[in-house]
Amino acid sequence: MNPPFSKILIANRGEIALRIMRACRELGIKTVAVHSTADTYSKHVLLADESVCIGGPSSKDSYLNILSILSAADITNTDAIHPGVGFLSENVDFAKMVEDHGMTFIGPSPYHIQIMGDKISAKQTMIGLGIPVVPGTPNGITTEEDALAQAQLIGYPILIKATSGGGGKGMKVAHNNEELLLNMKLARVEAKANFGNDGIYMERYLKQPRHIEVQIIADHHGNVVCLGERDCSLQRRHQKVFEEAPSPALSSKEREALMSTVQKAIKKLGYRGVGTLEFLYENGEFFFMEMNTRLQVEHTITEMITGIDLVKEQLFVASGRPLSFLQDDVVIRGHAIECRINAEDPHNFMPSPGKITTYHAPGGLGVRVDSHVYNGYLVPPHYDSLVSKLITYGVDRPEALSIMERALREYVIDGIKTTIPLHQWLLSKEDVQTGDYTIHWLEKNLP
Numbered sequence: 289m290n291p292p293f294s295k296i297l298i299a300n301r302g303e304i305a306l307r308i309m310r311a312c313r314e315l316g317i318k319t320v321a322v323h324s325t326a327d328t329y330s331k332h333v334l335l336a337d338e339s340v341c342i343g344g345p346s347s348k349d350s351y352l353n354i355l356s357i358l359s360a361a362d363i364t365n366t367d368a369i370h371p372g373v374g375f376l377s378e379n380v381d382f383a384k385m386v387e388d389h390g391m392t393f394i395g396p397s398p399y400h401i402q403i404m405g406d407k408i409s410a411k412q413t414m415i416g417l418g419i420p421v422v423p424g425t426p427n428g429i430t431t432e433e434d435a436l437a438q439a440q441l442i443g444y445p446i447l448i449k450a451t452s453g454g455g456g457k458g459m460k461v462a463h464n465n466e467e468l469l470l471n472m473k474l475a476r477v478e479a480k481a482n483f484g485n486d487g488i489y490m491e492r493y494l495k496q497p498r499h500i501e502v503q504i505i506a507d508h509h510g511n512v513v514c515l516g517e518r519d520c521s522l523q524r525r526h527q528k529v530f531e532e533a534p535s536p537a538l539s540s541k542e543r544e545a546l547m548s549t550v551q552k553a554i555k556k557l558g559y560r561g562v563g564t565l566e567f568l569y570e571n572g573e574f575f576f577m578e579m580n581t582r583l584q585v586e587h588t589i590t591e592m593i594t595g596i597d598l599v600k601e602q603l604f605v606a607s608g609r610p611l612s613f614l615q616d617d618v619v620i621r622g623h624a625i626e627c628r629i630n631a632e633d634p635h636n637f638m639p640s641p642g643k644i645t646t647y648h649a650p651g652g653l654g655v656r657v658d659s660h661v662y663n664g665y666l667v668p669p670h671y672d673s674l675v676s677k678l679i680t681y682g683v684d685r686p687e688a689l690s691i692m693e694r695a696l697r698e699y700v701i702d703g704i705k706t707t708i709p710l711h712q713w714l715l716s717k718e719d720v721q722t723g724d725y726t727i728h729w730l731e732k733n734l735p
């Protein structure tokens with residue numbers, strides 16, 4: 289089969305850049321790495337066919353510097369750009385500029401990025417497509433009077449969220465009118481600082497939900513396939529720590545109903561590319577929260593249980609080829625778990641950048657390590673603290689858990705602090721062993 293592209297620029301760094309590069313290499317596509325001056329010795333730079341330094345260590349000077357990235361693509365004769373996750377992956381202007389420059393943006397259309405990038409328009413779109421959403425304000429909130437009146441309708445506790453939010457930032461809980469007025473102000477400041485937009489809205493704050501998300505992939509020819517769900521309920525500060533697929537909470541009937549609703553909705557939406565619909569699940573009901581119009585960090589566990597390489601399929605779909613499988617071809621088999629290993633103190637979660645003095649990755653049947661670090665690698669202080677994704681696969685959940693326990697024990701990353709001990713502690717907990725947890729479990733139980 290001919291490669292879908294001849295040369296791709298990967299506008300990202302770290303493990304995800306490497307993940308994309310691996311798929312490209314296997315498909316015979318040449319790769320261009322871009323990097324900051326802090327990442328000169330990063331594995332994604334060392335393993336790419338070509339590399340271009342695009343700016344200083346700060347993300348805004350490099351991985352968010354659209355003009356430098358486009359120039360790098362231009363001088364290397366790239367025919368497509370993969371944005372990875374984070375950075376510019378959900379930036380409408382970037383997607384448009386890539387296409388305006390005659391290259392393919394590996395992702396959905398700018399139109400879909402735009403409607404899903406604003407959480408209010410995303411929720412309204414989903415309501416129109418027949419998907420239930422978390423009860424909340426139909427529009428952004430502007431005045432204090434409006435907020436107080438809406439709060440009466442929704443009922444406390446209420447979650448204030450940023451309309452352009454991401455990474456759990458800008459979210460505040462309010463239990464009464466006073467807290468609402470105070471936290472609205474704080475949420476606005478945080479939203480403005482993080483997203484350059486102080487738009488906020490409110491939702492009912494669910495007390496015991498699980499975070500369950502559905503992976504989809506769609507092509508240019510109207511085919512939409514659902515690749516099952518992931519349970520990402522174990523979170524700290526609304527950020528995912530440990531993910532598993534399938535969710536231990538869903539019955540096969542619930543799963544099938546959810547998949548079929550999502551598949552129909554995405555077909556109507558006319559979406560193409562990979563995407564994830566995030567839901568809260570409580571008392572047998574699903575409530576849509578948001579849609580991520582890109583690859584996700586935890587796509588790996590879906591790959592393990594379906595045997596489908598999501599990045600390769602994403603590249604095929606972006607090139608205009610129809611999907612090579614249909615819904616009935618998808619078989620979900622076994623169980624997969626991902627532990628996000630961060631360069632952080634496992635007790636107080638302070639970042640722990642620095643030099644890795646000894647590195648030994650686990651192996652053996654059922655173990656996958658997606659990581660860009662190596663012996664002697666210097667973890668820079670400028671970026672996300674994720675240093676490795678440790679993924680295990682077993683014929684069932686108990687086996688995936690026991691392989692994870694064994695793999696964590698084998699994993700050696702010396703010189704910096706990591707969250708390996710946090711995951712070991714997690715796996716020792718009965719609720720995690722039985723799969724009995726909600727999105728609040730981790731914060732409630734942390735020592």
Ligand code: ADP
Pocket residue numbers: 422447453454455456457491492493494495497499523526527566568577578727
């Ligand atoms: P972000 O885009 O910032 O990651 P999300 O809307 O995806 O924000 O929410 C992140 C997490 O915050 C969810 O996985 C969930 O744990 C929590 N959360 C979001 N909305 C609610 C809600 N209405 N009630 C309770 N928890 C929520």
